[in-house]
Amino acid sequence: MTKILIIENCRDKIIIIKNLLSILVPEYDVLISETGTTGIKTAQDQLPELIILNESLEDMDTLDVCKSLKSDINTKNIPLIVIISGKTDNKSKFIKIGVEGLVFSPISKLELSTQLNILLRLKHAEDILRNKKDTLQSFILEKS
Numbered sequence: 001m002t003k004i005l006i007i008e009n010c011r012d013k014i015i016i017i018k019n020l021l022s023i024l025v026p027e028y029d030v031l032i033s034e035t036g037t038t039g040i041k042t043a044q045d046q047l048p049e050l051i052i053l054n055e056s057l058e059d060m061d062t063l064d065v066c067k068s069l070k071s072d073i074n075t076k077n078i079p080l081i082v083i084i085s086g087k088t089d090n091k092s093k094f095i096k097i098g099v100e101g102l103v104f105s106p107i108s109k110l111e112l113s114t115q116l117n118i119l120l121r122l123k124h125a126e127d128i129l130r131n132k133k134d135t136l137q138s139f140i141l142e143k144s
Contacts, residue, residue: 001029003046007039007053007065008032013083016107017052024113025120036060040068043075050119052103055084063093070098077126079119083107 004021008014018030031046033039036057043051051069055062062082069075081101082094094102100122101115 002027003029003031003048005031005033005039005043005046005048005051007034007036007042007051007057008083009034009054009056009058013054017083020107020109020112021116024109024116036062036065040065040072040075043069043078044072047074048078049123050079050081050116052081052083055082055088055090063090063097066094066097066099077123077130079123081112081115081119 004025006014006017008017014032021028021030031042031048033042036059039053053062053065057065066080069078069080079100081103082099083103083105084091085105091102100119103111103115
């Protein structure tokens with residue numbers, strides 16, 4: 001089953017996000033990690049289609065979690081959506097390190113839905129292109 005990972009330390013926000021995802025993408029299995037450390041490990045083990053994480057994690061700086069995910073060969077192509085407060089100074093930092101989506105808290109169903117749909121379609125198209133590239137490279141290696 002296709003998976004989305006939520007990295008969030010607040011139980012109430014986990015419930016809200018999980019409920020929204022069950023409405024927006026009911027065909028996806030939702031994985032939960034309550035710390036940045038376990039979130040990175042879960043992402044590496046499960047390779048979800050998308051990761052949603054909170055700007056304020058307790059055990060690690062969320063920027064460091066994002067950097068770790070974007071620098072790992074196995075997780076670098078997984079789109080990230082960070083839930084941020086309107087008062088954050090980190091918006092440009094998240095964009096610079098490759099975060100694909102930012103959603104303001106409190107979470108808007110429309111905003112989350114729009115970003116989810118765009119990022120999941122984009123990831124699907126990129127996965128197809130990567131597979132075709134790999135096939136073409138294999139074909140070229142065989143012929144040379």
